[in-house]
Amino acid sequence: xxxxxTGELNLLKDFLYRTAGIDLGEGKEYLVSAxxxxxxxxxxxxxxxxxxxxxxxxxKAVSVAVLEAMTTNETSFFRDAGPFGAITxxxxxxxxxxxxxxxxxxxxxxxxxxxxxxxxxxxxxxxxFPELNNWRVKILATDxxxxxxxxxxxxxxxxxxxxxxxxxxxxxxxxxxQKGRDWEISQDIRDMVTFKKVNLLEIPAFLxxxxxxxxxxxxxxxxxxxxxxxxxxxxxHLCPQGYLILGGSExxxxxxxxxxxxxxxxxxxxxxxxxx
Amino acid sequence: MKVLIVDDSRFxxxxxxxxxxxxxxxxxxxxxxxxxxxxxxxxGGCDLILTDWNMPVMDGLEFVQxxxxxxxxxxxxxxxxxxxxEQFKIVQAIEAGCDDYMMKPFQPDELLNRLRNILGPDHEMxxxxxx
Ligand SMILES: C[S@@+](CC[C@H](N)C(=O)[O-])C[C@H]1O[C@@H](n2cnc3c(N)ncnc32)[C@H](O)[C@@H]1O
Numbered sequence: 001x002x003x004x005x006t007g008e009l010n011l012l013k014d015f016l017y018r019t020a021g022i023d024l025g026e027g028k029e030y031l032v033s034a035x036x037x038x039x040x041x042x043x044x045x046x047x048x049x050x051x052x053x054x055x056x057x058x059x060k061a062v063s064v065a066v067l068e069a070m071t072t073n074e075t076s077f078f079r080d081a082g083p084f085g086a087i088t089x090x091x092x093x094x095x096x097x098x099x100x101x102x103x104x105x106x107x108x109x110x111x112x113x114x115x116x117x118x119x120x121x122x123x124x125x126x127x128x129f130p131e132l133n134n135w136r137v138k139i140l141a142t143d144x145x146x147x148x149x150x151x152x153x154x155x156x157x158x159x160x161x162x163x164x165x166x167x168x169x170x171x172x173x174x175x176x177x178q179k180g181r182d183w184e185i186s187q188d189i190r191d192m193v194t195f196k197k198v199n200l201l202e203i204p205a206f207l208x209x210x211x212x213x214x215x216x217x218x219x220x221x222x223x224x225x226x227x228x229x230x231x232x233x234x235x236x237h238l239c240p241q242g243y244l245i246l247g248g249s250e251x252x253x254x255x256x257x258x259x260x261x262x263x264x265x266x267x268x269x270x271x272x273x274x275x276x
Numbered sequence: 277m278k279v280l281i282v283d284d285s286r287f288x289x290x291x292x293x294x295x296x297x298x299x300x301x302x303x304x305x306x307x308x309x310x311x312x313x314x315x316x317x318x319x320g321g322c323d324l325i326l327t328d329w330n331m332p333v334m335d336g337l338e339f340v341q342x343x344x345x346x347x348x349x350x351x352x353x354x355x356x357x358x359x360x361x362e363q364f365k366i367v368q369a370i371e372a373g374c375d376d377y378m379m380k381p382f383q384p385d386e387l388l389n390r391l392r393n394i395l396g397p398d399h400e401m402x403x404x405x406x407x
Contacts, residue, residue, distance in 0.1 A: 081392045160361060160379065165386060168393055169377035170370050178363035266397065 003033045008052045015055055016070055019063065020144055021201045021226040035069040064147045073149055075113040077167035078120045083245050086265030088128055091243050095211045096131065098241050103135040108210040108237065110200060111218035112141035115153030119185055122192040123171050142198035154195050156185035203233045211239050217247035224255065231256040244270040277301045277401045278322035282312040282339065284331040292326055295384040299401055309334030313342060321349025329358035337372055344373040353394050357382065
């Protein structure tokens with residue numbers, strides 16, 4: 001298999017760090033070559049050198065594909081019982097109480113990958129909180145991977161294997177329709193979620209503020225200064241009474257002074273100081 | 277915590293049994309629905325049942341329906357674990373009284389995930405290791 005030269009690897013690392021903040025680390029040449037070869041095959045580019053050349057010249061289709069190939073999109077429905085439990089038992093009831101007069105709820109899934117996370121939230125809301133049916137509930141779901149990843153999220157179609165991971169069968173039969181070998185999520189649930197490309201390094205100021213913000217299993221790919229920068233902008237998009245939930249292994253540990261750690265319903269979340 | 281594993285394959289029963297390694301449970305096995313009903317009664321009911329669908333003598337769906345009719349004991353949580361994957365089958369199982377449904381083959385982690393979801397993450401089964 002054609003492999004990658006040190007010079008090309010450096011160009012790639014530079015591209016990933018500059019565009020997505022992703023720190024590739026050392027010694028993954030084999031994995032990198034394998035993934036780039038895959039991209040060459042799909043885009044019908046003759047070699048890795050050629051691919052890196054086009055990347056360097058800023059060819060859009062190439063940078064989208066390379067970025068997607070080099071990021072981990074691993075996700076599943078209701079990933080981690082802790083946060084989803086806390087959202088159902090504590091967080092949503094609290095937000096419903098606080099927003100009762102304006103009947104509005106804004107949720108943002110930053111780094112939503114192929115959509116399982118925002119759809120899990122949408123199903124939870126439909127299934128467990130019928131009182132929200134006449135509220136304005138908006139779930140914004142964003143990711144940097146605007147190619148195949150967000151396309152799949154928008155399509156809302158999942159394989160047998162994907163729906164077998166984490167999705168309780170009562171929700172599967174209630175909110176999905178079997179189509180051949182795949183499962184398609186219902187229009188009603190799909191309508192609750194808006195997908196959009198957002199790079200966490202360049203969060204647009206007009207995105208709005210959110211009562212509940214999930215940014216899970218993505219900060220792990222960044223170095224501390226990048227984490228700090230991202231948390232700084234996420235915090236600006238969090239309502240005064242809002243909740244920020246990170247991935248299970250992601251701790252703030254002094255990376256942001258304005259956010260404080262709280263234990264809610266057995267899960268960890270972050271809130272503005274004095275919000276509780 | 278009493279658990280009943282129902283499958284006509286001894287191998288599958290063993291695989292399911294292994295998922296509970298180190299957890300505080302009392303496991304029983306049955307090879308078909310009828311055997312399972314007898315076990316369920318003789319053990320004075322149980323808390324959780326993991327059952328296959330296609331089995332000789334009495335299949336898993338009939339077994340679940342039978343339990344729902346009148347078992348004389350508090351209703352256990354039930355997970356159907358089967359190779360059947362059509363939507364109408366899953367609907368049938370849930371309507372008969374199953375709490376969840378899993379496709380074979382499955383990962384042990386996935387089973388425990390689902391049990392955490394059905395029983396609640398704080399269930400004693402997960403906190404107390406076997407003495
Ligand atoms: C492992 S997935 C996590 C998905 C989901 N949040 C979960 O926890 O299951 C990480 C996602 O982060 C996205 N990502 C990586 N760098 C990003 C960036 N700079 N801006 C936005 N999304 C990014 C990737 O495209 C990928 O879909």
